[in-house]
Amino acid sequence: MSQAPPSPGLPWRERLEAFLENPILMKELSAAFRRRRFLYLLCGLLGTAGFLLAGALLSADPKLDASVVGRQAFGAFVALEALIVVAVFPAFSCVSIVEERSNNRFDLLITTRLRPQQIARGKLGAALIYGGTFLIGTLPLSALTFLYGGVSVGQIALSYLSLCLLALIVTSHGLAISGLTNSAPRAVAGAFLSLPVTLAVTCTPAFYLWVGPFLYAPLAQDDDWLNWGQILLNADPVDQTLALAVPLLWVLGWAWLGLTVGANGLQAESGDRATPLRLWFLGVWTPFLALGALFLSLHPPPDDDPTLLASTLEVFFGAACLAFSAGGVYFATGRVDPRARPLIGWRRIVGRGPWSGAGFVLLVALASYVTAVVIVTLVPDLNHLLQRGSRRQPLEVLLWGTLWSLAFLLALTQAGVWLSRRFPAGVARAGLLAAVLTLTSVPAMAWAFAPPREGGSLLHGTFLSPVTVLRSITVQAHLADRRLLLFAPPPRSRGASARQRTRDLRAQGAAGVEVHKISSALYFGLGLFLFLLNARAYDPDANPEGRAILQIPPVESPLAPAPPATSPSDLDPVPSPPPRGADRAEAPALEPEEADEPETSARTEEREAELRPEQVAGEVRPEDPSDSPPAPASRDGPEPSAALGAEDEFVSPARDSEDGSEDP
Amino acid sequence: MIEVRGLTKIYDGLRAVQNLNFNVQAGDIFGFIGPNGAGKTTTIRILATLILPSSGEAWIGGQDVVKRPEAVREVMGYMPDHWGVYPDLRVREYLEFFAASYGIPRRERARAVEGVMELTDLGGLSDRLAGALSKGMRQRLCLAKTLIHDPQLLILDEPADGLDPRARIELRELLRELARMGKTVLISSHILTELSDLVTSVGIVERGELLMSGPVDEIVARLAGAPAAAALSNDSDEEIALHSAEPAQRFRLRTSAGTHELAHELLLARPDVEARVLGEDELLLSFPGQEEDVAPLVKYLAVGGVAVLGLERLRADLETVFMAVTKGRVQ
Numbered sequence: 001m002s003q004a005p006p007s008p009g010l011p012w013r014e015r016l017e018a019f020l021e022n023p024i025l026m027k028e029l030s031a032a033f034r035r036r037r038f039l040y041l042l043c044g045l046l047g048t049a050g051f052l053l054a055g056a057l058l059s060a061d062p063k064l065d066a067s068v069v070g071r072q073a074f075g076a077f078v079a080l081e082a083l084i085v086v087a088v089f090p091a092f093s094c095v096s097i098v099e100e101r102s103n104n105r106f107d108l109l110i111t112t113r114l115r116p117q118q119i120a121r122g123k124l125g126a127a128l129i130y131g132g133t134f135l136i137g138t139l140p141l142s143a144l145t146f147l148y149g150g151v152s153v154g155q156i157a158l159s160y161l162s163l164c165l166l167a168l169i170v171t172s173h174g175l176a177i178s179g180l181t182n183s184a185p186r187a188v189a190g191a192f193l194s195l196p197v198t199l200a201v202t203c204t205p206a207f208y209l210w211v212g213p214f215l216y217a218p219l220a221q222d223d224d225w226l227n228w229g230q231i232l233l234n235a236d237p238v239d240q241t242l243a244l245a246v247p248l249l250w251v252l253g254w255a256w257l258g259l260t261v262g263a264n265g266l267q268a269e270s271g272d273r274a275t276p277l278r279l280w281f282l283g284v285w286t287p288f289l290a291l292g293a294l295f296l297s298l299h300p301p302p303d304d305d306p307t308l309l310a311s312t313l314e315v316f317f318g319a320a321c322l323a324f325s326a327g328g329v330y331f332a333t334g335r336v337d338p339r340a341r342p343l344i345g346w347r348r349i350v351g352r353g354p355w356s357g358a359g360f361v362l363l364v365a366l367a368s369y370v371t372a373v374v375i376v377t378l379v380p381d382l383n384h385l386l387q388r389g390s391r392r393q394p395l396e397v398l399l400w401g402t403l404w405s406l407a408f409l410l411a412l413t414q415a416g417v418w419l420s421r422r423f424p425a426g427v428a429r430a431g432l433l434a435a436v437l438t439l440t441s442v443p444a445m446a447w448a449f450a451p452p453r454e455g456g457s458l459l460h461g462t463f464l465s466p467v468t469v470l471r472s473i474t475v476q477a478h479l480a481d482r483r484l485l486l487f488a489p490p491p492r493s494r495g496a497s498a499r500q501r502t503r504d505l506r507a508q509g510a511a512g513v514e515v516h517k518i519s520s521a522l523y524f525g526l527g528l529f530l531f532l533l534n535a536r537a538y539d540p541d542a543n544p545e546g547r548a549i550l551q552i553p554p555v556e557s558p559l560a561p562a563p564p565a566t567s568p569s570d571l572d573p574v575p576s577p578p579p580r581g582a583d584r585a586e587a588p589a590l591e592p593e594e595a596d597e598p599e600t601s602a603r604t605e606e607r608e609a610e611l612r613p614e615q616v617a618g619e620v621r622p623e624d625p626s627d628s629p630p631a632p633a634s635r636d637g638p639e640p641s642a643a644l645g646a647e648d649e650f651v652s653p654a655r656d657s658e659d660g661s662e663d664p
Numbered sequence: 665m666i667e668v669r670g671l672t673k674i675y676d677g678l679r680a681v682q683n684l685n686f687n688v689q690a691g692d693i694f695g696f697i698g699p700n701g702a703g704k705t706t707t708i709r710i711l712a713t714l715i716l717p718s719s720g721e722a723w724i725g726g727q728d729v730v731k732r733p734e735a736v737r738e739v740m741g742y743m744p745d746h747w748g749v750y751p752d753l754r755v756r757e758y759l760e761f762f763a764a765s766y767g768i769p770r771r772e773r774a775r776a777v778e779g780v781m782e783l784t785d786l787g788g789l790s791d792r793l794a795g796a797l798s799k800g801m802r803q804r805l806c807l808a809k810t811l812i813h814d815p816q817l818l819i820l821d822e823p824a825d826g827l828d829p830r831a832r833i834e835l836r837e838l839l840r841e842l843a844r845m846g847k848t849v850l851i852s853s854h855i856l857t858e859l860s861d862l863v864t865s866v867g868i869v870e871r872g873e874l875l876m877s878g879p880v881d882e883i884v885a886r887l888a889g890a891p892a893a894a895a896l897s898n899d900s901d902e903e904i905a906l907h908s909a910e911p912a913q914r915f916r917l918r919t920s921a922g923t924h925e926l927a928h929e930l931l932l933a934r935p936d937v938e939a940r941v942l943g944e945d946e947l948l949l950s951f952p953g954q955e956e957d958v959a960p961l962v963k964y965l966a967v968g969g970v971a972v973l974g975l976e977r978l979r980a981d982l983e984t985v986f987m988a989v990t991k992g993r994v995q
Contacts, residue, residue: 023764031752103748108809111712111742112765113734269715270733 024114024122025129028096032130045084046137053077053141057148070148077145078159081138085167086195088134092127093174094191095184097265102184110268117276120175120263127171135163165251166203172258173198179265202254246291253284274331278360281327286368289320293372293398318470320368321405325436328361328409332416333428365409369402400473404520408466410527412436417534439465464519472515665690665817665848666711671720673706679872680706684720686867686877688850690816693843695863695880696852703872704852705745708821711850712742724817741815743806745822745852751795755786758794759808766813780808784838800831807838818842820851836862915958917947920971927970937961945973 032038056076060069097120100106109119139160145151177191235243260280264273412432419428666688673681681703688694698704709715711722713733721728727735750758756777763773781787784804789797797805803823810818820839824832839849839862853859859866867877876883917939919927924945931939931949938950951961958975965972 021764021770023761026764027750027753027757027761030757031750034752104744104746105748105750107709107712107714107742107744108747108762108806109765111714111737111740112762113737113767114765268713268733270713270730 022118022122022125024119025125028122028126029129032126038130042134042137045088045134046141049077049080049084049138050141052080053144057144065150066148067150070145070150073148074142074145074151074155074159077138077142078163081135081163082166084134085131085163086170086199089127089131089167089171090174090177090191090195091188092130093124093171093262094178094187096123096127096175097178097262098181098184098187100266101182106266110266110271116263116266116271117259119266120179120259123178123262124171124175124259127174128167131167131171132164135160135167165248168255169198169202169251169258170195172255172262174258175262176258176265179262198254202251242291242294246288249284249288249291253280253288256280256284277327277330278364281323281361281364285320285323286364286371289317289368289372290375292317292320293375317401317405318466320365321408321466324361324365324405324409325412327364328413329416329429329432329436331361332413333420333425333432359413361413362406362409366402366406369398369405373398373402397473400516400520401470404469404473404516404523407520407523407527411523411530412527414527414530414534418530421534464522469516469519472519665692665725666694666850667723668707668711669721671707671710671722672718673703673710673715673872674718681710681717681869681872684869684872684874686874688848688865690848691843691846692865693839693849693851693863695859695866696850696869697854697856697859697866698852698869699854701871702854702869704854704869705821706872707869708742708819708850708852709744712740712744712819713737738813739815740817740819741810741813743810743818743820743823745825747806749794749797749802749805751793753794754791755781755794755797755805756790758805759812762809763812768813776812776814780811783811783841784808785834800827800834803827803831803835804838807835811842816848818847818849818851820849822853823851824853914977915949915951916942916974916976917949917965918973918976919945919947920973921945923970926968927965927972930965930968930970934964949975 053073053076056073057069060073100109110116142156142159173195174187174191177194178187181187181190257280260276263276264271267273415435416428416432419431422428423431666686668684668686671681671684672679684703684707696704696707706715710717711724711729713729713736716730721730723729724736725739727739729736750761753761759777759780760773763776764770768776781790784807786801786804786808789801794802794805807820807823810820823839824835827835839851842849843862843864851859851863863880865877865879866883868875917924917927924941924947927947928939928941931937931947936952940948942948951957962972962975
């Protein structure tokens with residue numbers, strides 16, 4: 001929990017205290033526990049749970065063994081607790097941020113030294129502790145099942161661990177919704193209406209990932225995964241780490257996202273919303289792909305189940321591709337950060353802003369995929385994998401997956417940049433989202449209703465879909481009738497014999513092009529075309545607006561008055577202020593062709609006239625705006641911040657209003 | 665302490681603030697005045713690092729409010745026009761919470777809280793729940809929260825809004841005390857009597873434009889130099905008057921019975937003085953000289969046989985200035 005850095009000179013103990021202390025957490029808890037409704041709620045929930053547990057135990061069939069009764073009652077009790085967690089925890093968190101807005105406390109809070117992330121962590125922690133008292137209160141009730149036997153301490157511990165993870169997911173979901181809405185009723189409705197989606201996205205894959213390692217072997221056979229606790233204890237450390245890390249990373253990653261979205265809802269308009277989200281991409285998806293590759297290498301799918309490879313890749317790489325796509329669209333259509341340094345040349349693709357945001361996602365995706373490929377290449381079991389000649393090699397799958405994903409992301413993000421120059425961010429994002437959903441769902445539905453039985457039966461246009469491409473990459477290469485081809489000769493009529501049809505299919509395999517290859521080429525071509533189009537629009541030499549878009553600052557006039565003189569006591573405890581333009585001085589040097597020429601004396605006089613003191617204070621402003629003194633401008637283009645105002649395309653009021661608090 | 669340059673904020677095509685330029689020196693009490701909807705709150709919210717300007721720049725304590733908001737928040741205490749308290753926290757807990765939020769070390773918190781409670785006269789209410797306080801007491805509590813980290817600059821947006829007369833007077837006294845402590849205060853209001861005798865400099869805004877800014881004395885002197893008819897009317901001529909190079913000062917001359925006619929004649933004989941009889945034993949003078957030229961003028965009149973009872977310089981108050989400068993436009 002990173003608080004604002006404590007002042008230098010403090011003893012280490014106080015530094016540690018300042019680091020660990022979260023005023024929001026303490027404030028929320030002391031206010032929450034003081035309310036009577038907490039006591040009523042706790043008593044009500046515990047009473048209900050105890051009543052239901054007692055009913056389950058007492059109404060059990062007396063002929064059943066006591067241990068069976070105990071196990072069944074415990075299972076039902078945990079299910080009830082899970083239901084209560086899902087119903088109660090989001091209610092605690094979904095109003096926690098929005099009530100700061102509705103009660104006019106938001107401005108007070110965010111003008112302190114507290115960072116939005118710290119506030120969000122405090123709110124999340126308070127909601128978890130507040131709700132956690134209920135879970136702790138049910139522990140004695142769970143212990144009742146001991147009287148019947150059949151439930152081990154390990155099972156109780158694991159059940160409570162699962163409940164805690166569930167609580168974390170639903171609470172962070174509530175926090176995210178709270179950060180996105182501006183009234184309590186909307187927050188409550190939004191949190192509970194969208195909760196099924198969040199649970200489906202987070203818990204289903206988590207369960208799949210959790211039990212997946214045991215299904216794949218060699219940890220367990222068949223249905224032994226039901227006893228996974230014991231199996232896990234007996235496994236080797238690498239398997240233990242993998243089996244725990246992958247699902248935990250998944251769950252914690254989504255909780256982190258909820259926390260980040262909630263924190264972004266606590267940002268002032270001037271706050272930096274992009275960096276926390278970028279950290280999330282880096283911190284979740286790169287390790288996730290690396291773990292996936294490691295898992296794939298250490299536990300290759302068994303020969304007798306050819307669909308497992310595709311399933312594994314769909315989980316790991318499909319999820320990563322979707323996440324990168326969502327991030328690409330978000331960053332590509334985001335607004336220019338006013339604190340961004342001017343970006344020249346290649347730096348534009350790695351820094352801030354709509355252009356560079358797209359580049360960031362591409363770079364993270366590239367790094368993640370390359371990491372995965374490297375891991376697959378380096379692990380000792382690679383030879384084992386390569387000997388499986390009966391299917392496409394995992395390395396080949398990974399390489400094609402990487403190439404296609406990067407091509408797809410390039411096209412998607414550059415389309416986002418292109419659209420964001422013409423439409424408001426909301427429209428650009430909605431358009432891209434609709435396009436991705438259409439691309440994904442149409443072929444998926446087509447395949448569901450009419451799966452291809454022969455080569456070349458691909459529906460027209462679906463070769464651009466991620467679903468089709470993923471299937472094309474992971475399909476067994478040796479099964480010609482399963483390969484998805486384009487430009488293959490039409491299949492022989494239905495009357496042909498089976499041998500003739502097989503021969504035709506082999507011929508098609510030789511003549512056609514696999515879908516993922518042509519799809520990769522097309523997406524790469526489209527992405528490159530849009531990239532060049534965007535590059536021209538953003539090029540200050542080719543486009544006069546480019547300089548304003550890139551916020552290239554003018555050279556500061558040496559005649560510009562210094563910032564207001566401030567005594568050291570004025571600024572204590574802040575370090576002495578840098579001279580005006582210090583931020584600009586940090587900007588990267590201009591390219592030689594973009595460097596400003598030395599100012600002529602005439603120009604200097606002009607600037608001096610522009611900056612005459614009576615314009616700064618004490619003058620009566622003329623009625624006609626055209627008479628107002630000109631703002632200092634660079635020779636090559638408008639002054640950056642002035643340009644921001646002029647360039648409604650980039651900092652339009654509509655885009656400003658996305659971030660709320662826009663009432664004049 | 666505050667420097668604003670070309671500040672503009674546009675909301676959906678509406679220019680809430682346009683091309684604002686002003687400075688506030690350290691130690692000043694700067695009154696930011698204007699009618700409702702003039703752009704005061706928007707400007708203040710930009711300075712408080714809450715919203716971004718569409719264009720232009722602003723520095724507080726040498727720090728750019730857009731590029732270094734965290735540094736600005738450390739030297740600034742902000743009190744918004746509408747704010748709420750945490751009703752379940754006691755007064756002391758509320759202040760301790762904000763002390764922790766401002767990063768005040770734990771061992772110094774109690775002292776800081778005691779200090780602001782004493783300053784804002786909240787000492788007797790430390791165990792009262794914040795939700796149970798009256799409006800005036802809540803105002804004090806919010807001000808105490810604003811002061812908890814000992815900021816050099818206070819930005820107060822309509823702090824007296826909704827307060828009863830006694831609470832307003834107490835607030836004014838408190839602000840005076842803060843000024844004596846050397847704080848710089850930017851206070852916005854559309855109630856001019858609130859700011860009279862309190863502010864040292866003002867900025868007058870209307871429809872998002874800064875019509876005038878500077879030290880009160882300077883502005884009043886400039887306005888006082890205008891011909892009476894122009895200075896006290898809404899005619900456009902006041903702009904010409906305000907730009908006059910040698911602003912005249914206006915005085916009220918009181919004489920003993922029967923000598924005001926003589927005084928009038930004597931004054932008319934001087935080319936540098938304009939005089940008009942206001943009433944029985946009273947004249948209005950317009951005199952371009954400085955303070956030190958007043959005594960010779962009195963002596964001149966006394967030698968001429970006028971019994972001078974008093975020569976009082978006429979001060980234009982903020983209300984006069986405001987009415988002269990603004991045009992009552994709304995947006």
